[in-house]
Amino acid sequence: MTTQEEARQSELDGVLDGQQVVPQLAAELFAVVDVLDQQPALRRVLTDPGIEPAERGQLIDALFGQRVSAAAQQVLRQAVGLRWGGGARLADALERQAVRAAFATAQASGTLESVEDELFRFGRLVDGDAALRSAISDRSAPLSARTQLITDLLDGRADAVTVELAKRAVAARSRSFDLTLESYLSIAAAQRGRALAQVVVARPLTDEQHDRLATVLAGQLGRPVNLQVVVDPQVIGGARVTVGDELIEGSVSGRLESARRQFH
Incomplete structure (x- = not known):
């Protein structure tokens, strides 16, 4: 990541940190990431340097204003006002904020440390079980089936934040499950200044x-x-x-x- 990208991430971090974080905020941001992943044309418009940031913000309002909270809207408007150099990087930046929002929820409830530990241990479990690793990573299988596997394994046995982030890691948008999980844990550590x-x-x-x-x-x-x-x-x-x-x-x-x- 370049210095400029780090600066943009830091700026967006500050916007999220200034919001009142509630459990649905992470879900809302993840939902927007899913929309961007499914619509390349929308990604291009939202990161087009030829379109004024204010116009891109208006498009965000039109698309998501009635569907997400004010906190999510603030993060989205700030995100599309920055230069990411491509739609995929915008989606990556929003995924980071969704993960940070999930960890902020855990931090507020005093469970962040246990969530980190559960994610790490689950990652080691998957890494040590070839059949499970293959089932989770098999992109020929429906994503819904693979995330259901996570639910079956963890629901009722781990914190709700752990379950949701493990399910998101299965999608592994541009990386493998283990690397995605590792990136999530790095975000959690950074969130605690570690x-x-x-x-x-x-x-x-x-x-x-x-x-x-x-x-x-x-x-x-x-x-x-x-x-x-x-x-x-x-x-x-x-x-x-x-x-x-x-x-x-x-x-x-x-x-x-x-x-x-x-x-x-």
């Missing part, structure tokens, strides 16, 4: 090891860290830590050395 680090270790961490590694990484990154711990007996040398696209091996930094020794 970095997201995946830690692959040979054996489960004790609470002390978990806290020590989180402290070391927080010092390295300059902000608190959410750890996603994956146990892989084939890992050699302690821990393999990934933050975004950056791989941090346990032996690279002296500040990680004391934590690394805990894993032997």
Whole structure:
């Protein structure tokens, strides 16, 4: 993502953060994303730099003004007023805000941490079950059938926000299920002002090891860290830590050395 794109995302984040977030806001924004995905011509019009932002905003009012809340309308109007360089990027930006709205709902109810944990654990479950992974990823099967599978697996066993986001991740608009879920978790971590680090270790961490590694990484990154711990007996040398696209091996930094020794 370029600096300009990050600036636009940040601006749109601020608009959503200024709204009173209620459960239906995420659903409304996801519904608009679905409409944009289904109508390429509409995407082109809403991102056409030859059309004034005010005109694009009027079109949003005409299309969605009576169908979505005032909060959703504010986000939509701001979104179409920005330059995204293409309709697909507009849809991506709105999907991000829908995910953020869902997490904001969980945060308001005090369940954000458990939702993050449930999404991560479900992702690991899918990754470890070849048949389930294939069923979820099979684009020749109707999307409704694949999302129903998620409902059957999680409904009543996980938070409602977890269920809805897992179902959205099945659509995997431009990526795979696992990468979509990972992007959602990154959004959740950012929403709490944290970095997201995946830690692959040979054996489960004790609470002390978990806290020590989180402290070391927080010092390295300059902000608190959410750890996603994956146990892989084939890992050699302690821990393999990934933050975004950056791989941090346990032996690279002296500040990680004391934590690394805990894993032997």
